[in-house]
Amino acid sequence: xxxxxxxxxxxxxxxxxxxxxxxxxxxxxxxxxxxxxxxxxxxxxxxxxxxxxxxxxxxxxxxxxxxxxxxxxxxxxxxxxxxxxxxxxxxxxxxxxxxxxxxxxxxxxxxxxxxxxxxxxxxxxxxxxxxxxxxxxxxxxxxxxxxxxxxxxxxxxxxxxxxxxxxxxxxxxxxxxxxxxxxxxxxxxxxxxxxxxxxxxxxxxxxxxxxxxxxxxxxxxxxxxxxxxxxxxxxxxxxxxxxxxxxxxxxxxxxxxxxxxxxxxxxxxxxxxxxxxxxxxxxxxxxxxxxxxxxxxxxxxxxxxxxxxxxxxxxxxxxxxxxxxxxxxxxxxxxxxxxxxxxxxxxxxxxxxxxxxxxxxxxxxxxxxxxxxxxxxxxxxxxxxxxxxxxxxxxxxxxxxxxxxxxxxxxxxxxxxxxxxxxxxxxxxxxxxxxxxxxxxxxxxxxxxxxxxxxxxxxxxxxxxxxxxxxx
Numbered sequence: 001x002x003x004x005x006x007x008x009x010x011x012x013x014x015x016x017x018x019x020x021x022x023x024x025x026x027x028x029x030x031x032x033x034x035x036x037x038x039x040x041x042x043x044x045x046x047x048x049x050x051x052x053x054x055x056x057x058x059x060x061x062x063x064x065x066x067x068x069x070x071x072x073x074x075x076x077x078x079x080x081x082x083x084x085x086x087x088x089x090x091x092x093x094x095x096x097x098x099x100x101x102x103x104x105x106x107x108x109x110x111x112x113x114x115x116x117x118x119x120x121x122x123x124x125x126x127x128x129x130x131x132x133x134x135x136x137x138x139x140x141x142x143x144x145x146x147x148x149x150x151x152x153x154x155x156x157x158x159x160x161x162x163x164x165x166x167x168x169x170x171x172x173x174x175x176x177x178x179x180x181x182x183x184x185x186x187x188x189x190x191x192x193x194x195x196x197x198x199x200x201x202x203x204x205x206x207x208x209x210x211x212x213x214x215x216x217x218x219x220x221x222x223x224x225x226x227x228x229x230x231x232x233x234x235x236x237x238x239x240x241x242x243x244x245x246x247x248x249x250x251x252x253x254x255x256x257x258x259x260x261x262x263x264x265x266x267x268x269x270x271x272x273x274x275x276x277x278x279x280x281x282x283x284x285x286x287x288x289x290x291x292x293x294x295x296x297x298x299x300x301x302x303x304x305x306x307x308x309x310x311x312x313x314x315x316x317x318x319x320x321x322x323x324x325x326x327x328x329x330x331x332x333x334x335x336x337x338x339x340x341x342x343x344x345x346x347x348x349x350x351x352x353x354x355x356x357x358x359x360x361x362x363x364x365x366x367x368x369x370x371x372x373x374x375x376x377x378x379x380x381x382x383x384x385x386x387x388x389x390x391x392x393x394x395x396x397x398x399x400x401x402x403x404x405x406x407x408x409x410x411x412x413x414x415x416x417x418x419x420x421x422x423x424x425x426x427x428x429x430x431x432x433x434x435x436x437x438x439x440x441x442x443x444x445x446x447x448x449x450x451x452x453x454x455x456x457x458x459x460x461x462x463x464x465x466x467x468x469x470x471x472x
């Protein structure tokens with residue numbers, strides 16, 4: 001938009017300057033040509049007046065002296081003839097010259113010559129000025145001046161240079177004005193675009209500048225700032241709601257678990273009720289107690305996942321707002337988390353392959369990457385199945401580091417791959433809260449990375465965490 005608007009303004013500016021400069025150049029050339037023609041015509045008329053008494057029989061010495069002086073000063077050729085074409089005075093030109101002869105014939109016939117065409121800086125050659133000697137229709141002779149146009153052309157070149165210099169100054173001023181006007185008009189739009197980009201990156205309460213630009217765009221910027229504040233407040237309330245619900249439910253959950261742990265069938269009654277003067281006891285069996293404990297475990301895991309998700313959202317938002325830069329060795333983090341998951345993998349009957357990894361620094365905090373790796377390893381260990389093997393790798397190129405965790409378990413259907421990162425989504429009959437990969441993806445995207453899930457070959461699941469490589 002900036003380029004198009006600037007091109008339009010510059011096109012109109014150039015046309016306006018050209019529309020002013022081109023006629024001015026033509027007018028300057030025409031004026032100087034008129035001055036040149038008028039001056040030489042006046043000289044020819046003066047010689048005609050001096051020649052009239054000479055042609056009537058007077059002495060010609062003064063006339064010849066004037067002609068000689070004029071030729072010496074101006075460099076013009078002058079030829080004066082009588083009615084019979086006899087040369088009375090000549091200096092710097094010959095009556096036998098075809099152009100001079102043609103001019104003499106036209107003057108003796110009292111025939112006006114065509115006006116001299118407008119000169120240009122590159123004009124050259126000579127101009128012929130003819131003047132009849134006599135009064136009325138009686139012509140007694142002719143005066144012809146052969147004069148060079150180069151001095152007049154040089155004057156026109158100087159005047160054109162001044163005009164072109166003024167045009168250049170005007171064009172520069174117009175260009176500067178167009179650039180400043182374009183910047184003044186579009187700077188608020190750039191601020192709005194930058195603010196919208198920051199919001200898309202997760203930087204809440206981003207404001208656009210409202211002190212520049214046209215009033216209409218300043219009003220738009222103010223409305224955008226209000227919208228940004230409203231969105232930030234809504235997001236904060238949502239995160240606070242999730243965190244508060246998860247936190248508040250933990251206390252009654254803990255109390256219920258304590259009461260459940262205190263019940264051991266069949267010695268302790270769960271509830272009692274009186275029926276007609278007697279007491280009837282209701283007992284909880286060990287199987288029922290274990291089933292209830294499993295449900296409590298699942299509910300507690302869900303609450304822990306909600307708290308982790310709220311924490312990840314908050315951390316990602318704070319990170320985007322602050323723009324903080326962190327770094328850690330991805331290979332070292334993966335090796336450390338493999339040790340932490342070794343016991344769980346052994347209990348699940350899953351083999352995690354050991355290998356060497358080259359140190360690669362990523363633009364991510366160690367705690368955040370450790371949480372992501374925990375999610376990837378935990379999913380592989382829990383869902384790959386007994387007897388499965390888990391392979392991992394840490395690779396990178398000039399700009400990206402990839403942490404890859406793959407298993408040869410049953411995997412998931414192709415249609416379910418995009419849903420693995422949806423919050424609370426999980427396959428039927430599979431334990432878990434459905435929040436692990438969603439949390440990992442949120443942490444990665446906050447650092448400018450991505451989470452990619454693919455089917456393994458020939459089976460299993462491949463999960464890759466991509467992060468920008470830390471700059472040296």
